[in-house]
Amino acid sequence: MQGWRTSPAAARWWHVVTVLIIAASLITQLVLVFQGTNVLVEDGEEAPGTAMRVVNFFSFFTVQSNILLGIGAAILALNPRADGRGFRVLRIAGLIGIAVTGVVYVTLLRDVVDLEGAAAVTNVGFHYLAPLLGVVGWLLFGPWPRIDLRVVVLSLAWPIAWLAYTLIRGEVVDWYPYPFIDVIEHGYGRVLLNAAGITVVFLAVGWLFAFGDRRLGDRAGSPDLPRTR
Template sequence: MTLPRAQFWHLLTAVVTIAAIALQLVLVIRGGQVLDEVEPPELGLRLARFIAYFTVQSNVLVAISAVTLARDPLRDGQGWRVLRLAGIVGITVTGLVHFVLLRPLLDLGGADWTADKLLHMVVPVLALIGWGVFGPRPRITRREVGLALLWPLAWLGVTLTVGGLSGWFPYPFLDHREDGAGAVAVTSLGVLVLFFALFSVASYLDRRLTPSPTTAAAD
């Protein structure tokens, strides 16, 4: 695929992702519904919890990488590679976990529903299509995989620690008071296995798929 097409897709992804994050942030500030919270806490705590969501973090990573790729579809660099890989795998996990574990728990309407679908469904689809079709690749080595893995591991550790101290968890399946610590351990292990699998798949496809994009003016 050519650079202009790649730029267009990455720009589209950036605009949609930033709009989705901004919409959710406005709803949080206004006291909108996030998951099953009925009585929102004070604003400072709402904002802290907003940032704590894996969904938000993965969307932010996608937004940053999409913005940089809209400017330069051939972008490269050690730190950027890690950010891009973490964002792609993270947003994939966001979509899968939402569809399997969270979607049945939600009863949203209006703008809350719109923000939820954008963050959990539309952005993952845009990001994955963009990575699969426009790359850039090859960009993944074992070093990038190892460094990118630090983010979900750190997020899980901090989330469980803070949740244990405060009593608030961003997702019900991480709350030991729901089904017990054993269930949380099993779920956490399952999510980590999913991460390892997705990082492996991404690394394999990065090597096997045709390098993209090209600098030609036409296909």
Template sequence: MARYLPLARPWFGLVAAVALLGVLVQLIGTATAGPALTPTFPTRGAQVANVFAYFTILSNLLVGVVHVALAIRPERTSTLWRVLVLDAAVAIAVTGIVYNLVLAPLVHLTGIHEVATVLCHMVTPVLAVLGWLLFGPRGLTSVRVVLLTAVYPVAWLAFTLVRGAVIAWYPYPFVDVVALGYGRVAINCVVVAVLFLGLGFGALALDRRLPGVRTDPA
């Protein structure tokens, strides 16, 4: 059974709504006021589809889906669920950290794109991480779960590098092999991987020390 704190479910619902709203605003912005068309992305439809190549968008979608499920019924204990919950928290934290420390100075957006960026890179990460710290759910994290969370970023990276080699386009400057070369990109990826796993093991250390929705094994 899951033991709720009074504000847990409303908070999970709020996080889901903000995360999914950010993705929706980004899709609308790309469809209506996207960047100039290029041979790589010759139509608005291609640009909209390409939005899902961004780790930020995928992580916000993951946060949205996981938090909808948390708001409805958090007392799941399968390995996949444990990994998804931790992946959502860690991936969105990495999204916020990398964007605000590395990418923000390179980006100058206005209008609907600025709104989407604030939602996806700032508001959702803060709400999701704060929600995990306050409400959990607890009791789902283990060393095995932390290691399994690495499957998501590794899979994204493999897809990004293979796709980038084919179409000569990369979603972020730090994985741009054309500009940086594979050596520098590999170093950048190791730094992000250390951050990802570091946050995962930090979550493991905090899991049993913080209040929240406690999910006990059936």
């Protein structure tokens, strides 16, 4: 079992499958967005134009976290022992993002929309398969150790930037990707409180990954964190 877990070939195949599922979900959903199908608007509302739908699609934290995880998995498919400061930040940002995506969706968003057909399939890819493949793949294949406090802090720059972008754009276009961050419905006080709660979740998940990274690295007999550029 240990040999299978440390096999570069097994790691590559796992990461390839991760990339393929994320890519298939992204492409399929993007086609639906262009077609004006399942554009995530309330019943009775007029669907926005194509350009707006595409921008809205890429404004979802779920989509961005899947993209980051997919890029990291693609790098690892080419080199299962990839390293470097930039890669570490990218990797942990994708892992934290996809883990939070899965948790928030299951606990808060699962019943918000009623999807059918291809949209329901891509929803499974985005919110169930990608988080599962990402986290389990990291537990099985690492690479570890790759996470320290600086990496975790740098990885949080993306969700902070996403929040700022979402609030500023929401003021302009009157659209927010998730109910708990909808200023029109809740006001800034409640939205900022919700954001603070999600931030705590991010910090907790980041700490879990950092703790697990060190423990898994020690168990696998990995050396201390190498110096990176």
